[in-house]
Amino acid sequence: MSDYSCDALIIGSGQAGNPLATALAEAGRRVILVEEAHLGGSCLNYGCVPTKTLLASATRAHEIRQAAQLGIDSASAPRVDMPAVVGRKDELLTKSRRNLAEELGSSHPNITLLRGHARFEAARRVRVQAGEHGETHQVTAHEIFINVGTHATTPDIPGLAEAGFLTTTSLLDIQEVPEHLLIIGGGYIGLEFGQMFRRFGSQVTIIETGDQVLEHEDDDVCKVLQNLLTEKAGIEFLLEAQTHHVSRNAAGQYTLSVKTKAGERRLHGSHLLVATGRTPNTDNLGLEKTKIKLDDKGYIQVNARLQTSVRGVYALGDVHGGPQFTHISYDDFRVVRDNLLHRGHRSAKQRPLPYCVFTDPQLGRIGLSESQAKEKGVPYRVACLDVKRIARAQHTGQRDGFWKVLVGDDDRILGAAILSPEGGEVMTMLQLAMMGRLRYQQLENMVIAHPAWAEGLNVLWKDLK
Template sequence: MENRKIEVDITGMTCKHCAVSIESLLKNKEGITVASVNHESGKGEITFNGQMTTDEDIISTINSTKKYQARGTSSVLNAPAEPTFYDLILIGGGSSAFSAAITAHELGLSILMVNAGLPFGGTCVNVGCVPSKILIRAGETAYHASHSNFDGINPYGASIDFAKVIREKTEMVSRLQQKKYMDIVKDFDNFRMVEGWAEFLDTKTIVVNGETKYSALKFIIATGATTNIPNIEGLQEVGYLTNVSLFELEEKPESITIMGAGYIGLEIAMAYSRLGVKVRIIEFTDRVLRSQAPDISQELQKQMQGEGIAVLPNVRAQKFEKKDSSILIHCKDPDGKEITLVEPGHLVIATGTRPNTSKLGLDKIGLETTKNGHIVVNAMMETNVSGIYAVGDVINTPAYVYTAATEGKMAVENAFKGAGSKADYSSLPWVVFTDPQVAGVGLDEVEAAALGLPFEVSKMPLTEVPRSQAAKDTRGFIKLIRDTQTDKLIGARVVAPEGGELIMELTLAVKYGITVNELAKTFHPYLTLSEGIKLAAIAFGKDIATLSCCAS
């Protein structure tokens, strides 16, 4: 094969999405094996089979877009072929894969990262944590410009340029994707990134896009997860959005109906409602955030309904159909009666996720998965096939970016150093970024009861916390769960404005076996929200109402 490489200057690019679009365009062209485009430098490098295409044809392909214009700056004949054998092949390009790549680089390994679907960086930076939190903060800014807790302050509201908010989000995502992912690995020796779908041929070999074969000593599968689309009649025909496509809409929707009231659905609902979109949530179970205790669900549902978000629990969609420009949602209400909801805007699916395993050819190598498609691993991230590990959302561990990154590092160290490290999520903190936020660590009272543990609960409403009183914002509570035999904190739940900022103190208490008595005796600054933790600890033995300020 006659390998050639051409370097080009490209004008017209404004963001990472432009570069990705050009790369995708070129990679669909026969003969091109590698296409790498950087929107910041305005340069591209394309490796291709000179017998199948030419420099001029490649430049013409880019120029045919009208939006982008390219000119060649150099061309190399007999460019060296890329290696096909590596110490480690990473299948996936999200946070766990990048964490694994960084660790593998530190060990001096040769690495191939094969990624498809979302751009490199994966869910968190491109379509998950980062964009959603940007939009949540934008929504909070608009909300607080229109709402005051103080009678003496009358806010005048906010003028919302929805398209500009979305563009700001897109630009920030692009910057972070470049800075925290692409730039981190750009100078790694013996490291290559390839876009395409990987499929196992045997336990040592994959084929990418059905064409190029690669082999390795070890593999780490980090293909993540995607929205689980329910099999409901008419859904495909009427069209729907997920968080991926919703976050790209620059024209503000008139309204949205969200299917699903888990944390993704609730965060979307609150952000978009505050940005001026009429929002309705349909949930087939009895309450929002069904994974948590009922008092948390009640607190969130009360807040959302108070902001005008329609919440319909125990409603199950049966069929979708299009009528004019609206979507008809045929449902059964809590009494089993058939009802029809009309959505003039968009339908958003937020009914959980499913692991991306269907295209990997796992059946060819006998790799074990669960009935839901998750790859089965042990605590060291090992699959049942020697030399193959799996990490992140593709396995059935807590699905957070920080757990995925830890698993990626752990898998490399176990695979190549024999470290024997094991995952322990008994003191894992988590946050749902609604308003009020929901945060937790360890066990709640339902889980403790299921395990048969001797426990006691202290629940401190924020109406009793001086900081919340001063802010005139007493939404929520702090709930501590202690082992009555040892007095150690075994779990906590916080529902509060910025409640996520409290969870690390409670995480350290659970992790290191700090007793409730020690929490109660520890100094907490007066008029901070964290003082509520101290008060909740004291409340195990005393009536807070009988104490003066700062008393213990």
């Protein structure tokens, strides 16, 4: 067994841990970074990078099918080669992992990378085990940063474990187009994978326990998005539906028994994806040997500076709960970096929480939703714009969706939901306006290049009272 001591021990090579290791090393601190699996965390390995790479292939197949609407005669329907689609994704991941390993290794002599599972033996002492019979290291650190992320939640459904199922990680490596993909879970992950595989050629059914998809969004946004995915994409939705049994026959076909408001349904499919949320990776960290506090779901409790209940121990990224997005994890790094290295007073609370659901059209969200404004008693007005009224939409034929922006009594923007082509980019423009405390009239009268999508910012406010 090898013994190490360091200034900073970072457990987990995710979107917060990697840049923090580099920043601390460049500041002269001795850093040990522990990673049990692939470098890069969820975003690189089974989140944004691989899913959006596959989405690009699905989008291209869809565009080819729709080419005739723009006067382009495609000789035949596209043939989806799933091994080639997955191979393109794998090639990108291999390159990204190699570049990251080089960056964290040879480029920074103050960083030592240890491979294995980390488990606390005391508040500042961790044992790292490389596999079941691999080398063991004991690390003592002045400060410890936990960045271990989450894993897919397995719901307690009779027969599910015995039948087997796909997770959002395993589905990324599938070598065939499913004939009929059943998806349990109507959150953003279920919607993105549902539309993706519908465009690859699968029949898709999404089962959701709530009364709408995307449970935290306004009703009108969810209704329009669901209708588009049903009418334009051909996805079947079962809402307020409870899966109470799963079975699989000898031929590999699934049968789901589902309770709905209309009665019992039996669904049959070739593949089953479970996308019902995430669970923090805290159950095997040895936290019981420390005084680190967890909430009732197993997430590590932190304060505004991301400090745990143990002095000198921090939690970054998805493992402390809250919105689970790459950009939020990266901002956790900035909070810790500025407070530790720059004597800052940066807080992880009350920060903007932009995000984008990468369906087509995209849903970009920032600030207050209408339901949140009502709940908080914040006065507001609503400006809405159908995408089809934007010149760019008419030129491209991408006419689906609408923009919805909340404006306060002072004429400043409170929040926005942009269900639109380039919805994430338009949302970010509104976020910049919010950061600059611009009034909506300044956007209404701004000179915007024609015919960009952003030109909708000139006409969005027309019916605002």
